[in-house]
Amino acid sequence: MELTIGDVAKRFGAVEALRGVSLTVNSGEFYAILGPSGAGKTTLLRIIAGIEKPDSGHILIGGRDLSDIPVRARNTAMVFQTFALYPHLSTFENLAYPLREARVPRDEIKRRVGEIAEMLRLTHTLARKPGTLSGGEQQRCAIGRALIRRPQLLLLDEPLTNLDAKLRHDTRAEFKRLHRELKTTTIVYATPDQLEALSMGARVGVLKHGRIVQVGTPADLYTGPGDDFVASLVGDPPINLVTGTLREGNGGQSIDLPFLGLDAAPWRKALTGFPAGTKLKVGLRPQGIWPRGSSETGPGFPAKVFLTEPLGDVTILDIVAGGDTRLRMVLPQEQAYKIAVDDPIECAVDLQQICLFAQDTGTAIHRSGAEAAA
Ligand SMILES: Nc1ncnc2c1ncn2[C@@H]1O[C@H](COP(=O)(O)OP(=O)(O)O)[C@@H](O)[C@H]1O
Ligand SMILES: [Mg+2]
Structure with missing residues (x-):
């Protein structure tokens, strides 16, 4: 599902969170939004998800204006930095929840939960409650819940920020594998971490003070930074x-x-x-x-x-x-x-x-x- 964002602006009182953001994400692409805290990443994803309304500009999903697509038909899922699972429900029930809400038949729920648990290596946790899962398992469960309705557009907002370093590394690899397996799912992944953006994004859009300052492949950004901000953001240790x-x-x-x-x-x-x-x-x-x-x-x-x-x-x-x-x-x-x-x-x-x-x-x-x- 192709995503086009045209000249989107959003202000909260005196704060200009987004100032004329335009970008195009190709169908099936893994697109990373890289920017420091406060750059406008969450605001941008919330607008794409339709949770927040832009002050101006337009969003096209699969060529259709977002505001013309009924909420139920949007086919978009978002995973937040703090992933809220239902603590009193098992992994199975947490994964099944969106399907139950959509009144999917019981047999199919069972099959699809089994499938997604397999894909995310959660099968051994299906009977357990979130409190007994590791941080990585909880995160995968939250992602599973977002994926189970087979969204064509998946929005991930700093999904690894609350994991420890080792787990972040493993989960980065896991995301890439997942993206390959999902094939047609378009992913927009927001992060303040250059390593995450560069290692996973086919392309990276750099967001600074509500503006996209450069879009490119990881190699483009590293060897050809358009300004000193991008140069300092990309590369480790910093330039x-x-x-x-x-x-x-x-x-x-x-x-x-x-x-x-x-x-x-x-x-x-x-x-x-x-x-x-x-x-x-x-x-x-x-x-x-x-x-x-x-x-x-x-x-x-x-x-x-x-x-x-x-x-x-x-x-x-x-x-x-x-x-x-x-x-x-x-x-x-x-x-x-x-x-x-x-x-x-x-x-x-x-x-x-x-x-x-x-x-x-x-x-x-x-x-x-x-x-x-x-
Ligand atoms: N609901 C809100 N009310 C007021 N200001 C907000 C609100 N949401 C975001 N902002 C401000 O907009 C800017 C961008 O925020 P955000 O999109 O959360 O950035 P990021 O996710 O990149 O850290 C920040 O200055 C933030 O304080
Ligand atoms: Mg944020």
């Missing part, structure tokens, strides 16, 4: 943003960072027309800063290790360069195990992974995914 100044010399333009002068030749095209003295925000991915002397090389600078955070397979290093610029870098464990706090470290930057943003607006001048013009 380093350092102020640089454009200089003009005999040999052409360069970008002065507090700890390094970069020959600007690779970005010549993007920087055409910017006068000397222009301030830029330079984005350096933690994955694009290497210890010098490793196989890859690039322009180098000295730094000092400030913090180490070993994560098993990789270590995150916080370093200080050029006096007081803090940068993060990520090293494979085998390169990091000898490095200690306060050690000097020689670093190199990967020019391919640099993004440039305007200092004032944050708009991308050069995206790391774009062809360099050297």
Whole structure:
């Protein structure tokens, strides 16, 4: 079921929760809405679900205007961040509830509850009440209840936020599998967690202060962030943003960072027309800063290790360069195990992974995914 949202606005008193949101979700697509708390995610999903009315704009589901589709025929289900199950009912009865309400015959209820329990690995819990289920089982039960009426559009509002880290990881994989098995169900998944959005969404729409600021595949957003907000939101650990100044010399333009002068030749095209003295925000991915002397090389600078955070397979290093610029870098464990706090470290930057943003607006001048013009 295709979903089209056209110029939807919604205000609560003085708060503009949504400001002209437009997007299209393809039939059967897994579409993630990524945005920090307060961005308008819940409001948008509630409007799509028909629980809330927009002040203006339109919503088309399968080509029909939402307001023309009777509530009973909407075929949309929503799962909320806090999933309310009926505590006095068993898993079976919780799953069966929407079907009983719809007066589905007893035999069919039994069959469909069995099917959905199987799909969500809840069969062993059918006789038990929610209080005796694990957090993940309760969540799957809530999702089962949303799925049992076979919605063509499934709206998920931060469904993993209240689960612990391990369970979130497992459930992410579970959602992808579920989406494959459901085949035709269109899913809109709202989350403040970039990892969830990028790992599950075929496309991700980034919501900021009630506006969609960028739509793209996970790779698009990572390599080609449209502004510094998206650049900071996508990628883990977050991108380093350092102020640089454009200089003009005999040999052409360069970008002065507090700890390094970069020959600007690779970005010549993007920087055409910017006068000397222009301030830029330079984005350096933690994955694009290497210890010098490793196989890859690039322009180098000295730094000092400030913090180490070993994560098993990789270590995150916080370093200080050029006096007081803090940068993060990520090293494979085998390169990091000898490095200690306060050690000097020689670093190199990967020019391919640099993004440039305007200092004032944050708009991308050069995206790391774009062809360099050297
Ligand atoms: N019923 C409401 N009354 C007043 N303000 C609201 C209401 N619902 C949401 N808001 C405000 O609208 C903005 C967007 O909220 P919400 O859609 O819940 O964001 P998100 O789900 O991304 O955290 C917030 O500033 C929030 O405080
Ligand atoms: Mg919300």
